[in-house]
Amino acid sequence: MSRSRWWLAGLALAGVVVLVAVLVLVDVGDQGPTDRPGPPGTGPLTVVSMGDSTISGEGAGDYTPRTSGRGGNWCHRSTNALVHKVRYGGAVESVNLACSGAPSGHVALGDVKQYTEPSQAAQLRELVKTHRVVAVVVAIGANDEPHFSRLISECFTAWFMETGSPCSERIKADWQSRVDAMVPKVTAALRDIRTVLRQAGYDREDYELLLQSYASPIGADIPETLRNLNGCPFRVDDLKWVEQTGAVSLSAGLRRAAGQAGARFLDLSRAGEGHEACSGGDRADNEWFTRFTVQWDDLKVVERASHALQESFHPNAKGHEQFARCVSEFLATNDPAAACLEGQDGNLHAAPSPAARGNS
Template sequence: MRPSGWLVLLLVLVVATLGLAGDHLFPPPRALPGPPEDAPRVIVAMGDSTISGEGAGDYERDTNGEKGDWCHRSPNASIYQVKLPDVAKAYNLACSGAPSAQVGLGKVEQYTEISQSKQLTRIAARYRVTAIVVASGANDDPAFSHVLNACVQAWVGKDRPCSESIGPQWPRRINRMIPKVTSALRDIQTVMANAGYARSDYQLVVQSYAAPIGPDVARGLQDLSGCPFLSKDLRWVQQDAVPVLTEGVRKAAENVGARFLDLSRAGAGREACSSARDPDSEWFRRLAVQWTDLQHDDRATHALQESFHPNAAGHKEFGECLAEFLTTTDRAAACLRDRGGNLHAATSAD
């Protein structure tokens, strides 16, 4: 074979070799996780009543007691107040009264609804999830709604002040809550990983709870007309119970590397019963009774469910603070009122 023939053969062999090894030498660009790149970008809310929209009214069909579903998801919920230019839609999977076990994977149901993480699986496969906001833990060992009921019972005179009966055991309740919330958050991360998302492809934000009541109750409202709590219990809820709960939720967020948004002081000055002249300025429901529900056996036990939850005005403020936080890279922030009275996401340096 002439030299030119050898050269042609060599070139053929080199090209063939590169073709066989092409996948190793020139790997294709990494495909975006989950659904196609052009899938609509969405955000998701998960957790319990503080984020489902309990107290904000106008509840979505089939979540206001229909067929036993009392999740009370509201179109006024904070997640729907988040307006971001690249987000096409918000999904609210949160359910009033949900324990963290129902937020995570597993067989635990809340008001007939399956695991929220399992519901997330379908959304993550169809849309491009850019942020997941979680508020959970209060319905685990803390049983915060039952604590408020105990405080009301103390005002009636049927029990000791809840600050005395529950206060000493409160830190232990929070400590037992932390691993449960941590587990639920890890389940959410597992769902996203199984859907092809890397940790950097979406934000996981854990938010804490705002104090719905405080010691500065307006004259004439510290009774069944608004806030039937003893003064010492009002102080304990705002100054001790909610801050300790906040630190527990913060710890769970840190355990999984999630971002943290502190709402514990978000309602300061806007708590239930804080204004005698302008109740619309408050961001939380007072003692609320759905009188028509008392006429029906299947609804009567839920007639007080909205009490001491953020109202529509509160959700609007919390949602706008959340939206601001989502546009930053801060690992943690707190929703605090500015001089104009509106909330903004303040870092520790602010």
């Protein structure tokens, strides 16, 4: 064979080797891991809520029959709850696992029951067998050491008694230590949620875990004509403390818990400004929280009487709609934390959104 033919044959052989190498590399790449199009498993893309009364829908009305006292279940899950209004990640379904009065221990894995219901994390474990979860929105902490509902009750008693010091004088003495004691419990519950999803095959990138704080349901600037059983029976000093100190420090503690669990955090401590219970005077149309509420028919039934006041001073249906708007906006960003603030359009937005005013 001539030298030119050897040269051509060598060139052809080299070309074949390169071609084979390229095909092999392409084939290996095709067989390797690829980005998943979302959560693993089968079923509809779903947003889930977990936590206590502020997210279950207490005060928003239209409770599911099973959670409105049937068999002792008073979780009060509302069809108006924010989870059913959140828009994120192409989700076509929403599931409310939250339960009124739930402490962090009920959201976590374990044997803690709330109104006959088992652990919410355990319920999530069952849910992921039939649903693909894109986001879990959580609201917990107030029913741990802070006992925010008891705080409201004590402040109501202080108003009723008239004499004596404001309830906030007693509460603020150990308030920060209570908040500090709450933090590890909230952190543990959030980590249990992660554990359940990890065991179901989820990567952290497959879903969003969001912890939201609490909006102050009552402000100090309410008409004197409503500072009674017709509206908001509380002392001015106590309302100022709850709004300016109690809710703010509670939110700071929850922010710490979210950070320790690697969850995103949404600050609601100022979300209700200008829309608190009784802030509208004679017209409650623009209020996002319930006033002092009594279910008079429940007082006639022994099994229901102790829950007749349960809806008082909680986000109403309008409040849940506004909170859902802010949650949806926040989830659509990559921000680790934000605050819900009212924008120039009168709606809540996730700061630092251009549509929101103020600072977190």
